[in-house]
Amino acid sequence: MQESVLLNVGFFTKSCVVLVCLCGVHLIVALFFYLTESPTKLTNYRKIQLDSDIFASKTHRTAVIQYDNGTEADVNKLMYSKGSVIKDAVEEEPAVLESCPETSTLLVGPMRVEFSEPVNLDMVRKDNPQLVKGGRYKPNDCVALQKVAIIIPFRNRDEHLKYWFHYLHPILQRQQLDYGIYVIQQDGEGTFNRAKLLNVGYVEALKEYDYDCFVFSDVDIIPMDDRNTYKCSSQPRHLSVSMDKFGFRLPYKQYFGGVSAMSKEQFQKINGFPNNYWGWGGEDDDIFNRLVFRGMKISRPSGDIGKCRMIRHSRDKKNEPNPQRL
Ligand code: UDP
Ligand code: BGC
Ligand code: MN
Numbered sequence: 049m050q051e052s053v054l055l056n057v058g059f060f061t062k063s064c065v066v067l068v069c070l071c072g073v074h075l076i077v078a079l080f081f082y083l084t085e086s087p088t089k090l091t092n093y094r095k096i097q098l099d100s101d102i103f104a105s106k107t108h109r110t111a112v113i114q115y116d117n118g119t120e121a122d123v124n125k126l127m128y129s130k131g132s133v134i135k136d137a138v139e140e141e142p143a144v145l146e147s148c149p150e151t152s153t154l155l156v157g158p159m160r161v162e163f164s165e166p167v168n169l170d171m172v173r174k175d176n177p178q179l180v181k182g183g184r185y186k187p188n189d190c191v192a193l194q195k196v197a198i199i200i201p202f203r204n205r206d207e208h209l210k211y212w213f214h215y216l217h218p219i220l221q222r223q224q225l226d227y228g229i230y231v232i233q234q235d236g237e238g239t240f241n242r243a244k245l246l247n248v249g250y251v252e253a254l255k256e257y258d259y260d261c262f263v264f265s266d267v268d269i270i271p272m273d274d275r276n277t278y279k280c281s282s283q284p285r286h287l288s289v290s291m292d293k294f295g296f297r298l299p300y301k302q303y304f305g306g307v308s309a310m311s312k313e314q315f316q317k318i319n320g321f322p323n324n325y326w327g328w329g330g331e332d333d334d335i336f337n338r339l340v341f342r343g344m345k346i347s348r349p350s351g352d353i354g355k356c357r358m359i360r361h362s363r364d365k366k367n368e369p370n371p372q373r374l
Contacts, residue, residue, distance in 0.1 A: 148190035154222040155274045161357045167214040176217045183229035185221055192226035194279045197259040199249030200267050201242045203234045208268045208359050219274045228257060240367040243321035243331035262315060265307040268359040275353045283347040284339050285309040289354035296355055305332035317342050330373025
């Protein structure tokens with residue numbers, strides 16, 4: 049009798065030990081799956097894409113988190129459904145950049161622009177350490193509101209180009225743009241064709257990057273106020289509105305020469321620029337007419353903000369006034 053009681057106690061103890069062991073194994077397995085399989089496990093993401101809609105008054109940002117297992121999640125949706133989880137992720141690893149502000153806080157306003165001291169490309173490189181080969185830059189602490197290609201028609205104006213780089217690179221960086229510079233050089237000694245070079249620049253720039261804004265700038269024009277942002281707006285924008293050579297005012301109301309900005313849509317709406325203006329003059333007036341014929345209006349900064357200087361020069365060879373320009 050005593051022996052059978054002892055036997056029963058031994059069996060009960062053994063059963064308890066086995067049960068505890070099984071619980072432990074179950075706990076470890078559950079913990080393992082929780083840590084490795086949870087779709088919101090934050091160390092799991094490897095790619096975040098950002099994009100911005102440049103013409104919306106409020107910028108709309110989309111971000112996609114891609115998990116290692118190939119599934120994707122829209123960060124905006126996740127913020128609603130799993131708010132705190134994503135917030136923690138952003139704080140842990142600042143991978144999601146905010147959009148840059150509508151107006152950059154780095155701007156300085158009016159600037160002194162002069163052409164008495166020579167400049168060279170080594171100076172430009174030294175002053176702009178963040179520039180990437182090909183004349184490309186984008187801010188590293190926010191997502192630029194626009195991707196801007198700046199297109200310069202060019203031939204035999206090396207001295208002007210150096211001043212342009214010297215002044216414009218720091219300005220464009222303070223304006224927090226994602227930009228690239230395209231100097232389109234006419235080959236040979238034939239008659240110059242500014243508008244055709246600008247068309248070439250548009251096509252070539254788009255082969256390289258998904259630009260949404262195009263600024264067409266003469267090589268010899270430098271803005272005197274960095275609040276004159278080299279970006280596009282809901283209407284085609286004329287930027288060189290008060291030039292020193294015209295006494296800091298528009299020479300005439302329809303003037304659209306010098307520096308202008310157009311979105312991809314605006315440029316396509318007018319089928320680009322005319323290709324048949326050989327020599328100086330008229331092509332910018334033709335572009336103005338194209339825009340008006342397609343129901344667009346020219347937007348401009350105030351005369352104060354739109355002040356700029358043109359480097360003085362004589363008329364280039366093979367760019368004589370085009371007798372057919374009118
Ligand atoms: N341009 C050039 N080489 C030339 C002629 C013109 O590079 O031989 C380019 C340059 O960008 C210049 C623009 O075309 O700024 C307009 O020409 P220009 O400066 O002669 O026009 P204007 O001073 O009358 O506005
Ligand atoms: C020409 C334009 C030029 C403007 C200012 C006009 O007569 O047609 O091409 O930009 O003068 O110089
Ligand atoms: Mn000029």
